[in-house]
Amino acid sequence: xxxxxxxxxxxxxxxxxxxxxxxxxxxxxxxxxxxxxxxxxxxxxxxxxxxxxxxxxxxxxxxxxxxxxxxxxxxxxxxxxxxxxxxxxxxxxxxxxxxxxxxxxxxxxxxxxxxxxxxxxxxxxxxxxxxxxxxxxxxxxxxxxxxxxxxxxxxxxxxxxxxxxxxxxxxxxxxxxxxxxxxxxxxxxxxxxxxxxxxxxxxxxxxxxxxxxxxxxxxxxxxxxxxxxxxxxxxxxxxxxxxxxxxxxxxxxxxxxxxxxxxxxxxxxxxxxxxxxxxxxxxxxxxxxxxxxxxxxxxxxxxxxxxxxxxxxxxxxxxxxxxxxxxxxxxxxxxxxxxxxxxxxxxxxxxxxxxxxxxxxxxxxxxxxxxxxxxxxxxxxxxxxxxxxxxxxxxxxxxxxxxxxxxxxxxxxxxxxxxxxxxxxxxxxxxxxxxxxxxxxxxxxxxxxxxxxxxxxxxxxxxxxxxxxxxxxxxxxxxxxxxxxxxxx
Amino acid sequence: xxxxxxxxxxxxxxxxxxxxxxxxxxxxxxxxxxxxxxxxxxxxxxxxxxxxxxxxxxxxxxxxxxxxxxxxxxxxxxxxxxxxxxxxxxxxxxxxxxxxxxxxxxxxxxxxxxxxxxxxxxxxxxxxxxxxxxxxxxxxxxxxxxxxxxxxxxxxxxxxxxxxxxxxxxxxxxxxxxxxxxxxxxxxxxxxxxxxxxxxxxxxxxxxxxxxxxxxxxxxxxxxxxxxxxxxxxxxxxxxxxxxxxxxxxxxxxxxxxxxxxxxxxxxxxxxxxxxxxxxxxxxxxxxxxxxxxxxxxxxxxxxxxxxxxxxxxxxxxxxxxxxxxxxxxxxxxxxxxxxxxxxxxxxxxxxxxxxxxxxxxxxxxxxxxxxxxxxxxxxxxxxxxxxxxxxxxxxxxxxxxxxxxxxxxxxxxxxxxxxxxxxxxxxxxxxxxxxxxxxxxxxxxxxxxxxxxxxxxxxxxxxxxxxxxxxxxxxxxxxxxxxxxxx
Numbered sequence: 001x002x003x004x005x006x007x008x009x010x011x012x013x014x015x016x017x018x019x020x021x022x023x024x025x026x027x028x029x030x031x032x033x034x035x036x037x038x039x040x041x042x043x044x045x046x047x048x049x050x051x052x053x054x055x056x057x058x059x060x061x062x063x064x065x066x067x068x069x070x071x072x073x074x075x076x077x078x079x080x081x082x083x084x085x086x087x088x089x090x091x092x093x094x095x096x097x098x099x100x101x102x103x104x105x106x107x108x109x110x111x112x113x114x115x116x117x118x119x120x121x122x123x124x125x126x127x128x129x130x131x132x133x134x135x136x137x138x139x140x141x142x143x144x145x146x147x148x149x150x151x152x153x154x155x156x157x158x159x160x161x162x163x164x165x166x167x168x169x170x171x172x173x174x175x176x177x178x179x180x181x182x183x184x185x186x187x188x189x190x191x192x193x194x195x196x197x198x199x200x201x202x203x204x205x206x207x208x209x210x211x212x213x214x215x216x217x218x219x220x221x222x223x224x225x226x227x228x229x230x231x232x233x234x235x236x237x238x239x240x241x242x243x244x245x246x247x248x249x250x251x252x253x254x255x256x257x258x259x260x261x262x263x264x265x266x267x268x269x270x271x272x273x274x275x276x277x278x279x280x281x282x283x284x285x286x287x288x289x290x291x292x293x294x295x296x297x298x299x300x301x302x303x304x305x306x307x308x309x310x311x312x313x314x315x316x317x318x319x320x321x322x323x324x325x326x327x328x329x330x331x332x333x334x335x336x337x338x339x340x341x342x343x344x345x346x347x348x349x350x351x352x353x354x355x356x357x358x359x360x361x362x363x364x365x366x367x368x369x370x371x372x373x374x375x376x377x378x379x380x381x382x383x384x385x386x387x388x389x390x391x392x393x394x395x396x397x398x399x400x401x402x403x404x405x406x407x408x409x410x411x412x413x414x415x416x417x418x419x420x421x422x423x424x425x426x427x428x429x430x431x432x433x434x435x436x437x438x439x440x441x442x443x444x445x446x447x448x449x450x451x452x453x454x455x456x457x458x459x460x461x462x463x464x465x466x467x468x469x470x471x472x473x474x475x476x477x478x479x480x481x482x483x484x485x486x487x488x489x
Numbered sequence: 490x491x492x493x494x495x496x497x498x499x500x501x502x503x504x505x506x507x508x509x510x511x512x513x514x515x516x517x518x519x520x521x522x523x524x525x526x527x528x529x530x531x532x533x534x535x536x537x538x539x540x541x542x543x544x545x546x547x548x549x550x551x552x553x554x555x556x557x558x559x560x561x562x563x564x565x566x567x568x569x570x571x572x573x574x575x576x577x578x579x580x581x582x583x584x585x586x587x588x589x590x591x592x593x594x595x596x597x598x599x600x601x602x603x604x605x606x607x608x609x610x611x612x613x614x615x616x617x618x619x620x621x622x623x624x625x626x627x628x629x630x631x632x633x634x635x636x637x638x639x640x641x642x643x644x645x646x647x648x649x650x651x652x653x654x655x656x657x658x659x660x661x662x663x664x665x666x667x668x669x670x671x672x673x674x675x676x677x678x679x680x681x682x683x684x685x686x687x688x689x690x691x692x693x694x695x696x697x698x699x700x701x702x703x704x705x706x707x708x709x710x711x712x713x714x715x716x717x718x719x720x721x722x723x724x725x726x727x728x729x730x731x732x733x734x735x736x737x738x739x740x741x742x743x744x745x746x747x748x749x750x751x752x753x754x755x756x757x758x759x760x761x762x763x764x765x766x767x768x769x770x771x772x773x774x775x776x777x778x779x780x781x782x783x784x785x786x787x788x789x790x791x792x793x794x795x796x797x798x799x800x801x802x803x804x805x806x807x808x809x810x811x812x813x814x815x816x817x818x819x820x821x822x823x824x825x826x827x828x829x830x831x832x833x834x835x836x837x838x839x840x841x842x843x844x845x846x847x848x849x850x851x852x853x854x855x856x857x858x859x860x861x862x863x864x865x866x867x868x869x870x871x872x873x874x875x876x877x878x879x880x881x882x883x884x885x886x887x888x889x890x891x892x893x894x895x896x897x898x899x900x901x902x903x904x905x906x907x908x909x910x911x912x913x914x915x916x917x918x919x920x921x922x923x924x925x926x927x928x929x930x931x932x933x934x935x936x937x938x939x940x941x942x943x944x945x946x947x948x949x950x951x952x953x954x955x956x957x958x959x960x961x962x963x964x965x966x967x968x969x970x971x972x973x974x975x976x977x
Contacts, residue, residue, distance in 0.1 A: 042594050046814045048582065048695035049574045049596055051728050081810050083857070085834050092813035147830075149818075278857035280866060283699035283807055285729050 004209050006245065008238040009216070010173055011129075011165040011204040012230075014180060015158050016190050017136060017197070018061040024135045024157040025052030025095065032196055036150035044155045046090035051284050054079075058157035059102070059288060061189055062133045063298050065159060066103030068187050068305060071131060073295055077102045078287040083278040087149050088137040096134035098279040102290075103131035108163070108183070109307050110175040118322045123307065126176050127164040134158050139197075153197070159189070165204065165215060170235040177201065177227045182306045182329045194226050201230050206251075207241045216241070217251040221265060223258045233258035237265055309334055317347035326355045332374050333359075336381055343385030345392055353384050353405070361409040378412030387415045394475050400424050403472075426475045430482070433466070433474060437482045440465045451487060459483060494519035495656045496974070499713040502659055503561040506553065513553070513564030517546035517608055520566050524611075524657040527977045532632050533642075533652040535571050535612045536579050542566070542610040549606055561716055561740075563606025568658040570649045571612040572619055573704065574693035575599045582695050583617045583627035586815045586822045586841025596693020597728065598662060598704050598721040605720040613661060614648030617843045618812065619669055619697040621645050622915040625906055626845045633902070634677060636941055636975045640899040643673030643915070646707070650677035653707045656974050660717050661707040666697050667800050668895075668919025670705045671931035675894035675944025678933045679971050680961075681707045682714050683919075685951045686926035687732035689718075690725030696811040698804035699730075701923045709972055711932060711965040715739035715958050722954075737955045746959030752778055753788035753887035758918055764897045770935040770943045771893045774964060778891070781963065788883040788890065792876045796921035797913055799876065802856050802869035803924075809853030815841065848909070877925040884950045889960045892918050894931040894944035918946060927951050932961045933970035942970065 023030050026043035042050035066073050080098035106128040114121035138154035140147050161180065167173050181192040181199060192199040201224050206216035221237055224230040236258070241251055256265040304312070310328040313319045319327075327333055333354065340350045358379065365372040387405065390396045396404075396419055404418045419425055440462055441448055450458035459480070466479045494516050497505065505511040521539045528534050549564040558564075569575060572582050574592040576599075581587045595603070602609050616626035624632040624647025632647040634640040635655040642651040646663025650673035653661055663670040665683035674681025682705045689704045696702060706717035719739045725731040754775065759768075779785055817823040817837025824836035842850070856865035883890060895915055905912045922929040928951070931944035945964065949957025965971070 045819070047574075047593070047820070048572075048580055048587065048590070048814075049592075049691075049693040051692050053727060053729050083810050083813060083854075085813065085816065087816075087818050087830065090814065090819070092816055093810050276859045278810070278854060278859075278862075280806060280810070280857050280862070283730075284696075 003246070006207045006242045007210045008168060008205065008207050008234075009165045010167040010234055012163045012167065012173065012176065013202045013204070014161045014163075014177070015200040016161065016184060016192060017199075018058055018133075018157040018159055019188075019190050019198075020055055020057040020061065020157055022055060022057075023155040024055050024058050024133075025155055028155075030156045031152065032198075034152055036148075036152060039152040040154075044090065044151055052095060052282075054285060054288065055157060058133060059290075060298055061157070062102045062131065062159060063290065063295060064187055064302060065161070065184065065189055066106065066131055067295070067299050068183055068302050069103070069106040069108060069128060069131070069161075071103035071106030071128065073290055074100060074102050074104065075291070076100065076287050076289050079282045079285040080279045081282045082134075084275050086137070087147070088140050088154070090138070090151060090154060094135055094137065095282055095285070097132035101130040101132035105129075106131065108176055108180050109305075110172060110179045111307065112171060112175055114321075117325075118320070120321045124172075126172070127166045129162040129164050131159055131161045134160060165206070170231045170238070173203065173234050174227060174231040177230060178329075179306070181227070186303055186306060186331045203230060203234050203237075205234055205237045205241070207238055207245065217253050219251065219253070220255040221258055222255060222268065223260075225260065229258065229260050232260070232263065233265065236263060240265065303331065306331075313337075317341065317351070319348060319351050323348070323351040323355050326359065327351060336374060339381035340384045340388070343382060344388040346388055349388045349391070350384060353387060357402070357405045358384065358409070361406060365409075377409065379409045383408050383412075383415060390415055390419065394426060394477065395419065396424060396426050397472060397474075397476055399472055400426070424473060426473050430478065433470075433478060433482055434486070436466055436469050436474075437462075437479065437486055440469065441483070441486055448487065459487075495523040495659075497659065498709050498972075499562070499565045499659045499716055500710070502565050503716075506558075506564045513546035513549035513608065514543060516564060517542050517566065517610075520610075520658060527635075527655050528657060530633060530638055530977055531635050531651050531655045531657070532630055533613055533648040533655060533657055534568075535581060535583065535614050535627075535629055535648070537611045538578060539610075541577075542608055545608045545610070549608065552606065559604070559606035562602070562720055564608065565660065566608040566610050566658050567602055567717065568611040568613055568649070568652055568661045569599070569609065570615055570646050570661070570663045572615065572664055572695040572697075573598060573662055574695070575609060579612060580695060581612070581629070582619070583615045583629055584815075584841065584843065584846070585628045586838070587820075588628075588822060590820050592693075594693065596704075597690035597725045599693065601721050601723070607660075607720065611652075611658065613646070613652055613663075615663075616645035616647070617846050618695070618808070619645040619664055619666055619702075620808070620845050620849055622668070622672055622912050623900075623902075623905065624648060624651075624673070625902060626843055628843055631902060634899045635977060636678060637899060637939070640901055640941070641676065643676035643895070643899065645669040645673075646681070647673045649707045650674050650679055650681060653677070653679045653709060654974060655977060659708065660713060662704055662717075662721070663707055664694055664697070664702055664704050665919075665923065666701045666804060667923050668916035670707065671919045671929055671944065671946060672895050672916055674707060674931040675933075675946075676899040676942065678936070678942025678944075678973065679707055679709060680711055680714050680930065680932055680965065681705065682718065682930040682958075683922065683928060684718060684722065684954060685732070685928045686923075687730055688722050688734075688928070688952065688954065690723075690728040690731045692725055692727040696807075698807040699811060700807060701800075701804055703923075710969070711930070711958055711962040712740065712743060714930065715743055715962070718954065718958075732952065734952055739955055739958055742955035743959050743962040746956055748781075748783050748888075748960075748963070750778075750783045750888040750960055751786050751886065752783055752960070753786050753883050753890040755788050755790045755793070755883065755890060755892060757790050757793035758892040762896050762914075762917070763893055766937040767893050767895070767897060767943050770937070771891075771945055774934040774945045775891055777964060777968075786887050788886055790876075790879040790883060790921065792872065792879050793921060795872050796876060796924055797917055799869045799872045800916075800920045800924060801852070801913065802865050803873065805849040805853030806856045806866050807853065809850045809857065812842075812846065812850055817841070845909070873924050876921050880921075880925045880927060880948075889957055890948040892946045892948065894918060894946040898937050898939075898941035898943055922948055928954050928957055930957060930961050932965050934964070934968070935970060
């Protein structure tokens with residue numbers, strides 16, 4: 001009898017910090033990296049008598065997320081207290097949404113790997129269960145004999161995006177998180193930096209024999225701190241569960257912790273230790289009514305989503321998939337691209353400059369935090385467009401363009417100015433070029449012979465000599481014409 | 490004249506100040522002297538900052554000298570129940586767990602009082618976290634009823650009621666969750682009023698049960714209550730449950746509204762269990778209204794008998810969550826015996842909370858527990874809606890409702906301490922008013938043969954405090970039982 005085949009079923013709970021100006025229930029600023037316990041007030045600290053007041057911006061951002069992921073927006077949503085004792089939570093209850101979340105349903109479009117990197121992979125829509133809004137907790141730092149708590153993060157608005165058990169491989173998990181992050185960054189909800197805790201993910205993983213409908217025993221994975229970490233943790237957990245079952249063992253419903261350095265999971269707590277959170281509606285807060293006009297107003301603010309943009313770029317500008325895949329996850333870069341295209345004639349060339357040269361320069365101008373942000377660069381769409389146009393007009397060769405790109409990037413000087421200052425303008429003076437070409441033909445009898453003998457490529461050697469003699473400024477098209485003319489004589 | 494300043498009402502003190510017959514400093518001195526003389530017997534205050542009181546008085550006099558008086562309350566003392574935050578002052582809620590806590594901010598009601606120029610002074614005793622009906626549940630010793638020191642002042646705002654009754658303050662603020670203002674007002678022979686839920690901001694009031702708590706005034710007369718209510722009411726953007734509505738001129742409303750009124754007598758409130766003397770005094774007050782040409786109408790509030798159980802499910806559930814923040818981690822008492830994180834919670838709370846608080850937290854957590862929520866909390870909320878509808882139906886027939894405030898006059902210290910149920914029943918006439926979210930006021934309506942005061946409760950419609958106060962004032966202005974005070 002052949003060995004039973006198992007398949008994995010995964011659901012994700014993703015927490016995303018909504019980037020609002022103030023915290024969820026008070027006017028204190030929301031932020032990251034401030035000295036401990038400075039972003040606090042009586043409400044954040046849960047002092048006697050302090051009361052929460054709902055942040056309008058947090059609600060609007062939640063509605064926005066719901067709309068861009070195709071959720072049904074609740075017409076009335078309410079706030080519940082989730083009661084449990086933990087020192088990171090000043091009130092010992094978290095204001096959350098229990099049975100009336102702000103968004104229901106929805107889906108996240110994902111792209112799986114294509115046959116090669118140059119080919120678009122298959123797309124699929126992963127179903128969401130719900131999205132709700134809740135307050136974040138503080139941050140604990142543990143030492144040998146004591147722990148310190150910082151409430152700067154406490155009370156920041158946090159979106160919990162819960163998927164259905166509708167993911168079936170670590171790669172799908174990776175694709176889901178990437179796509180979700182791109183969409184949320186696009187819409188200005190959050191920077192979704194997992195290392196800064198702006199996006200956090202727990203995974204519910206189970207395996208079942210292929211063909212079985214019922215889900216297997218669910219294990220919740222925690223401490224998945226990067227998108228790759230989630231993929232690795234899920235991959236390990238699938239293998240662990242599969243081997244336990246193959247060896248005839250059974251699984252327990254539990255929470256396990258991913259240890260990214262040693263790359264394995266360890267049990268944290270079992271189902272029997274699960275909390276009773278004693279949810280009840282928060283009497284300090286009124287339910288929020290959301291009407292159509294409000295929803296429509298927010299709908300107007302939703303930008304084109306990354307995959308939609310990618311499809312449009314391919315169709316409208318004729319870009320190859322390989323140009324769109326580095327471009328489209330980054331909205332700012334896409335905007336840069338379209339602003340460039342508006343000023344030049346060749347979208348494909350514009351895209352090439354951006355995804356190859358511009359990204360390379362940004363990366364080398366960056367630091368350990370990452371590449372230089374596009375907004376800080378001196379290079380603008382006008383620069384790239386001018387470069388494309390100069391090549392297109394034949395004023396400079398593409399080699400010269402490549403050469404001056406870094407200087408344009410570093411100084412912000414317009415390419416035409418650099419060309420002028422350095423005298424790099426392409427030579428299209430037929431008389432001068434004919435003289436040089438004749439000289440090269442005389443100097444390179446071997447190449448001439450080969451070419452005449454039918455070796456087409458041999459002409460490249462001659463061209464190279466001409467370019468060398470003109471310090472690259474000869475118009476290559478013209479050189480080709482003149483050489484062929486002279487050689488045919 | 491200055492010798493008797495402490496006897497005066499807030500309205501009279503305002504008049505003295507306006508006429509230049511007394512300064513705010515003289516008034517403050519008079520109340521400090523009075524409190525120093527009698528509070529050893531009454532124990533209304535948990536804490537007094539006399540220095541700050543006199544400094545405020547001095548600033549008030551300076552304002553007045555510069556022609557910048559802020560009105561009727563400028564220079565008039567107001568003392569606070571020790572659950573209302575005032576910047577730089579302790580807030581203990583009469584609990585060991587908050588013994589060393591000093592509030593870093595002002596409650597909205599305190600901000601408004603300061604803006605009105607009132608001299609905000611002193612922290613008044615209560616049942617721990619406002620849980621109780623006798624002020625015996627204070628971790629820092631019981632308050633005594635000024636009319637009979639062997640008896641309780643009622644509760645939970647017993648200190649606020651006793652301070653006015655003993656003339657240690659002309660005005661005080663309390664909080665009322667199930668009768669915690671009206672019942673002690675009744676037992677101490679002063680006026681005490683609970684506004685409509687949402688009329689006075691709860692920001693800065695240490696919460697007991699958030700959906701029921703309201704801050705309200707104590708005074709000798711209904712007129713004074715109108716003055717104080719006007720100062721503390723109004724929409725507050727810091728309290729989501731605060732109602733956006735105009736604050737009428739309550740004092741003017743006392744004389745503008747003359748009736749004749751239709752006054753409802755709920756049959757369920759006049760059944761068994763009321764002390765005969767209480768019954769007689771309340772009946773006399775009701776007869777007064779009839780004699781004055783107002784119409785008496787019997788009404789029915791069928792869900793009345795469910796009010797106490799519904800209240801104890803909802804109030805304790807909310808309390809179990811509201812009091813979770815007192816955990817020994819930050820500003821509260823931390824047990825020295827704690828050896829790990831769980832110990833910090835359990836031992837700190839075990840040592841810091843009194844018996845009644847623990848009882849209610851456990852009861853409340855039980856009612857919210859998985860598997861019990863529908864049977865207790867959800868069901869109680871549904872019944873609460875029915876109770877509110879009972880009142881709405883009654884108010885289609887009548888302008889205000891008259892009832893006894895408390896079924897008995899002040900009881901002896903210790904008499905009900907071991908019997909929570911009989912203690913809970915002290916609030917049987919006041920609790921449904923909180924559940925319905927409507928206003929109620931207790932007005933002194935005479936004394937028993939033993940010389941103990943009794944209160945008449947006037948219940949009004951939501952946000953119609955003005956009319957309710959006028960009904961109460963119609964009786965109070967001719968009887969003035971709240972002007973009497975005991976020898977101490």
